[in-house]
Amino acid sequence: GAGVSQTPSNKVTEKGKYVELRCDPISGHTALYWYRQSLGQGPEFLIYFQGTGAADDSGLPNDRFFAVRPEGSVSTLKIQRTERGDSAVYLCASSPRPLRGPDEQFFGPGTRLTVL
């Protein structure tokens, strides 16, 4: 079946602009995660959704970052007033039943964001 998909694959924007990054999880997966991976580092957790609600947003770096998942499937990560330091690969992952066990997370290919 189809895996996790993310669009766009690449996004170049100017400092101060607003961007939206989209994630389509695997069908039927209730949990969705956003991570950010900077060059030479491992992915860093941003936010976790269980269904439509954000169960843990402790990784969002500041209030310029916001994410939604209105229907419990597709999610959008929104970044306002982008800064050069926001440049990174943004990864989305989903898993089937996180509250019932240690399911592995399935990752999408990522969106490479470059802020000029």
Added chain:
Amino acid sequence: AQSVAQPEDQVNVAEGNPLTVKCTYSVSGNPYLFWYVQYPNRGLQFLLKYITGDNLVKGSYGFEAEFNKSQTSFHLKKPSALVSDSALYFCAVRDMEYGNKLVFGAGTILRVKS
């Protein structure tokens, strides 16, 4: 707080030789441990996980990992390396009692030379 250390930035091994990629972790409670592999321009791919039970876990592509509670380690191993194993490897930990957040190490580049 959870943390993962991958002490080697890069591991070099000859094709056909055994390989080990090291990982140590820290959690408050009991850990769930994972290994992922990342190929250039591709997403992270799940290799294997430790939940409970047998300390030796077998995963995809002939990889295995050994959980050692006393040393808080979860080293990735393969008896005979292939050139195609060359990639970036990440170890990750999740605290059993503390939600679903995965904490990743910085990654180890594995280079297998023919």
